[in-house]
Amino acid sequence: MNNLIDVSVRIPEAEKQLTISISPVCIVVDNRNSPLELRITLPANGSNIPIILLSHGHGPSLYLPSKDGYAPLANYYAEQGFAVIQPTHANSKVAGLSQSHPDAPLFLKERYFEMQTILNNLASIENNSPYLAGRLDKQRIAVVGHSAGALTAAMLLGMQLIPSQRASKICQNMPDERIKAGVLLAAVGKGGTDLHDAVRERYPELNPDYLTMTTKTLVVYGDQDVSAHFTTRGADWHADPFYLSPGSDYLLTLIGAKHGLGGIAGFDAKETDDENSDRLSIVQKMTSAYLKSALYNNNAAWQEACDALKTFASQYAHFSCKH
DSSP states (O other): OTTTTTTTGSSOOOOOEEEEEEEEEEETTTTTTTTTEEEEEEESOOOOOOOOEEEOOOOOSSSSSSSSOOOHHHHHHHTTOOOOEOOOOTTTTTTTTTTTTTTTOHHHHHHHHHHHHHHTTTTHHHHOOOOTTTOOOEEEEEEEEEEEHHHHHHHHOOOOEEOOOTTTTTTOOOTTTTEEEEEEOOOOOOOOOGHHHHHHHHHOOEEEEEEEEOSEEEEEEEEEOOTTBBBBOOOOGGGGGHHOOEEEEEEEEEEOOOOOTTTTTTTTTOOOOOOOHHHHHHHHHHHHHHHHHHHHHTTTTTHHHHHHHHHHOOEEEEEEOOO
């Protein structure tokens, strides 16, 4: 029951499950003095639970860009049957690395490495907690990221960063075959001449090549998300991964949405420049449905959600398909 939502209530979802949240889960990271801290939120009961790696952005709040943020997504995904793993990334103000680190300020290499470390340690993470042991489906793993987290997710899905003369910190990443699907929320678009000169100067590594991203992916953006401090283009810049990536099969456009996409980073948060309960609900339901159908053959959740969106909530969002 949520008195704050209206039309999005007609978009179907599974019955919500009782959930638990485990934090902090700590894993050792090579060449660091402190461990990588995680929060894991999952259904209280059941086994063979599919996994979502959830990568936070780099917003203005102190605590939301960490394992303790993005509760609207993490809690909802867990209620819908996923185990959500949230790291506190290297860029976090709470427990991140120093700005004097060679990978600062974007920490793209470190973010990618952190996600790889989580995947490499899934068995020990599971076995070291009585609430997790024997319950995770390590054959069904997805990644979801917002803003800088979308860039992190895209790297795991196969996107490459194009080197430039000044980009000495480029991460030569490879797609992680353990990840079967992804969702990019308010992702970074093309680099190069699409960026302001000052942005290219400060962030020479910010030059994504989505042509190498072949893992199936849903791209989500707001049609009012104008990142004028980054690019000379309009909000459609955030839709670039859909048009440029062979693996991106669907684009979800949120009408009237800005970078907060209705409030995914936190309830009543200053990150949210477009707080709207129906918009948030649509992001929750549509992304969850996409991942269910992407991870399970013959699962109709995505098609049913698309049909309901078109019928009942088209004033808030619409979708495009390549196929």
